[in-house]
Amino acid sequence: MSKHKSCGLPVMAPPTLPPLPSNLKSIQHYLKIAMDYETRDPSISYWCRLHALQTGLSIKKEKEDLSFLLALMDWLEKTKQNMKSNETVSNEIVAQAHLENVAVKLFNWADTEDRQKHYNKNVVKAFYSAGMLLDVSSVFGELNEDVAQQKKYAKWRAAHLHNCLNSGEIPSEPAPKPDEQLINDSENLEYGFSSDFKPESGHSHVHDSVRPSISVPPKPDTPPSSVPTYVQETSSVLVTPEQIVQAQKHCKYASSALTYEDVPTAIDNLQKALRVLQLGQQS
Template structure:
């Protein structure tokens, strides 16, 4: 469902690109559009929740989220954070792997910039579910830096260098600000890219129905990304374990934050349980098995049968033996 919202006020300019990403996915992936707007809401509340324009916009955004949540009540990736995390994580990884493979093959273009930049924003959205792992933080910074770097090279008529540029250190070259967002030439990148983001010439669809010239690869079966060549930056992509994120509650008497059901990933298991083979499983092991099952379900959303089978096998092995690969 497309969101009919008032214009985003100038004070909330920082969330505009998350809103644009959400709008691009309204007809393609409602899970992505929903969580991008929720992230935009949470960020907007931290920036400006007192001005009239901001209040009006954020209330409208909150209303859309509540309506969408009710309409998608049977969609686990919207109602349950663990399923949502797996969905967003897999989607961001597909974009990241596509962009990285194209970049390393010296196939530069707006599609690659778009994929890197969107992956970076979706890694931001993952903070909704808890603190990011170091691997995800590095992938996020690399994706944003690469988007800015390739964009600048193409804009200046230069040929980008494929892959990481240095073996050690952080490859920023002044292209990222302290928050890790692209800022070449002030806001030039974001303004240029904001215009480009709405261009269907290189808009994205879900990976199982790729647009011409875009074919995102399936995530590796091990859920771990290892770059094919040295140097090794960006680091491996390892799914992280989210910690509960604190809800943002306004102090001005207006409830701008939608309510969300508390999801207990352990399914009420606190003292451990026993498998059929008599193996004693603690709560952490049960939670990990549940995550493998969630990742399997998410992989099936992308018709990625091999990854689904691998994750189900890992869940079964963990439940039967208590051992995790």
């Protein structure tokens, strides 16, 4: 076991697993993202593999499926024990806030690039990863409507941009109504991203090593009709129970950010919590 490069948190060696059985192909995306975050953020890696395990247990059919899942389960048990001092693993409230915070930061970066018409594979990767990480958040319980809608849009936009880059077509404007079939297809795409992608760098150029490994025929896209509303805004100055929950969530995000010495994100979320409580504005 080593230490996380940036914050001194323990890093477990990746699990030694048998080949992924064909019946469990649907969990390979979560396992790939877990590998991407292996040293960058071990807690994200842990929750991705736990989600993969839970999904796999619900679909296992053959003996080889169970052998694979038992090996994964063994790694998860050891990792949880060795990382018990890390609240983003041991405390589910902190873990959920951290996981959603990472996903939202990815989404916001991708959405900003998308609206500036910086169409490239890094933007696809960020949308895709955000959608998958929000999927992983379901290990903590059913996603609320806002998170579920953001997950749905992120997956759709990743698949849409991926197809447009392959076909040479111009992508539709951001935030149309997602096409259901394209969302489903997005979970079967083999994007073939490099694991060193870091949207925090702010670069919008395309890395030569980032190549989708298959081409999926473009699907007809639903014309722009409505912008997904990720958070409802209100003009009321009364603080409702829902707004109190929203303020608590921002405080959890801030705490999670400070764990990783991300002071700007912590300040931003604390300011958002204050706006909710002082002005009754959800942000």
